[in-house]
Amino acid sequence: xxxxxxxxxxRVQKYSNTDTIIQSFGKGLQESGxxxxxxxxxNRKEWDAACDAFLANEQxxxxxxxxxxxxxxxxxxxxxxxxxxxxxxxxxxxxLHGGFDEGHQLRLCERFLQSLxxxxxxxxxxxxxxxxxxxxxxxxxxxxxxxxxxxxxxxxKMGQSFASHGNFMTTEARKFTGxxxxxxxxxxxxxxxxxxxxxxxxxxxxxQWGCTRxxxxxxxxxxxxxx
Amino acid sequence: MTIVLxxxxxxxxxxxxxxxxxDDMEVVNTSGMKIAHCMGCNQCWLKTPGVCAIKxxxxxxxxxxxxxxxxxxxxxxxxxxxxxxxxxxxxRIVPMLNMYIEFRDGLERHELRYHPLNFGLLYxxxxxxxxxxxxxxxxxxxxxGQSLGVIKxxxxxxxx
Numbered sequence: 001x002x003x004x005x006x007x008x009x010x011r012v013q014k015y016s017n018t019d020t021i022i023q024s025f026g027k028g029l030q031e032s033g034x035x036x037x038x039x040x041x042x043n044r045k046e047w048d049a050a051c052d053a054f055l056a057n058e059q060x061x062x063x064x065x066x067x068x069x070x071x072x073x074x075x076x077x078x079x080x081x082x083x084x085x086x087x088x089x090x091x092x093x094x095x096l097h098g099g100f101d102e103g104h105q106l107r108l109c110e111r112f113l114q115s116l117x118x119x120x121x122x123x124x125x126x127x128x129x130x131x132x133x134x135x136x137x138x139x140x141x142x143x144x145x146x147x148x149x150x151x152x153x154x155x156x157k158m159g160q161s162f163a164s165h166g167n168f169m170t171t172e173a174r175k176f177t178g179x180x181x182x183x184x185x186x187x188x189x190x191x192x193x194x195x196x197x198x199x200x201x202x203x204x205x206x207x208q209w210g211c212t213r214x215x216x217x218x219x220x221x222x223x224x225x226x227x
Numbered sequence: 228m229t230i231v232l233x234x235x236x237x238x239x240x241x242x243x244x245x246x247x248x249x250d251d252m253e254v255v256n257t258s259g260m261k262i263a264h265c266m267g268c269n270q271c272w273l274k275t276p277g278v279c280a281i282k283x284x285x286x287x288x289x290x291x292x293x294x295x296x297x298x299x300x301x302x303x304x305x306x307x308x309x310x311x312x313x314x315x316x317x318x319r320i321v322p323m324l325n326m327y328i329e330f331r332d333g334l335e336r337h338e339l340r341y342h343p344l345n346f347g348l349l350y351x352x353x354x355x356x357x358x359x360x361x362x363x364x365x366x367x368x369x370x371x372g373q374s375l376g377v378i379k380x381x382x383x384x385x386x387x
Contacts, residue, residue, distance in 0.1 A: 076311035217276040
């Protein structure tokens with residue numbers, strides 16, 4: 001099976017978590033004898049080729065991060081450039097991920113994605129959903145590395161699964177999401193311990209990025225006061 | 228103070244918005260503005276907190292939002308949802324929040340950098356009303372505010 005994968009993230013490929021996910025997923029596809037070609041919407045020069053590939057192939061996967069409760073605006077713009085009529089039918093599937101780990105956060109966007117393929121004369125091949133991807137970019141950090149390698153191995157397994165089933169309408173794809181919402185004791189633990197740890201981690205990252213202001217800085221409020 | 232972000236291409240917003248907004252209102256027509264897509268670089272959270280790395284006309288919008296309580300988006304629709312022009316001005320709202328995480332409305336949320344912002348949507352064309360209402364609720368919840376409603380624009384109204 002040959003699959004066209006379109007990375008719907010606006011972030012440049014080099015730093016794209018979606019790209020990292022696609023690479024792990026693609027490894028699984030190839031291990032199972034499938035092939036894929038990849039286009040990244042962050043690079044405008046690839047849009048025409050992505051459109052041609054979208055029209056000429058029968059297996060298409062859009063991989064995207066959640067942006068403000070739905071699809072990133074750059075991907076919506078690309079979708080508007082696609083013809084809504086096509087010669088042969090195709091199946092469109094999705095890989096949707098986001099920073100927060102709760103599945104519930106991604107469900108509204110999933111509903112939107114479900115409605116999309118029919119608008120292009122295509123069928124829906126399901127949506128692979130998982131949160132908790134913020135740290136993928138930080139996986140050079142020794143503490144994070146193990147957890148993130150495990151996460152990416154999961155995507156490789158899902159690549160193998162897609163190669164054999166041809167879609168994400170499987171039990172394993174559904175289970176891949178993990179918990180819909182954190183239970184009450186996680187809320188409690190978060191307030192008591194985890195919150196401080198997470199804050200420290202973020203501050204550590206910021207320091208590495210050369211940040212010199214507090215993370216809860218209010219720059220434009222300062223301007224108002226000065227005035 | 229209410230900020231109305233009008234993303235309609237013709238740059239004219241229906242009089243209807245006047246009936247929806249009860250307090251001081253400033254309409255910002257974004258169609259002629261230079262506004263890029265959010266590129267998810269995370270700099271507004273981790274490198275220059277609260278300041279977007281993209282230097283374009285959106286910075287003026289963020290400054291206005293810091294002095295506002297309500298935000299209305301006026302947008303055309305596509306695929307049953309707001310079109311990319313409407314979504315683009317919402318994707319750039321990230322500097323209004325900060326990196327820190329808390330639980331709000333029972334869900335993980337980013338902390339508000341400034342104050343709660345209520346959110347409403349006035350849309351043009353055929354769209355999924357129920358879907359837009361839930362989206363609007365979720366956007367408002369992210370901004371710590373309430374949904375002000377999702378209203379379909381009346382066709383053929385005089386514009387201001």
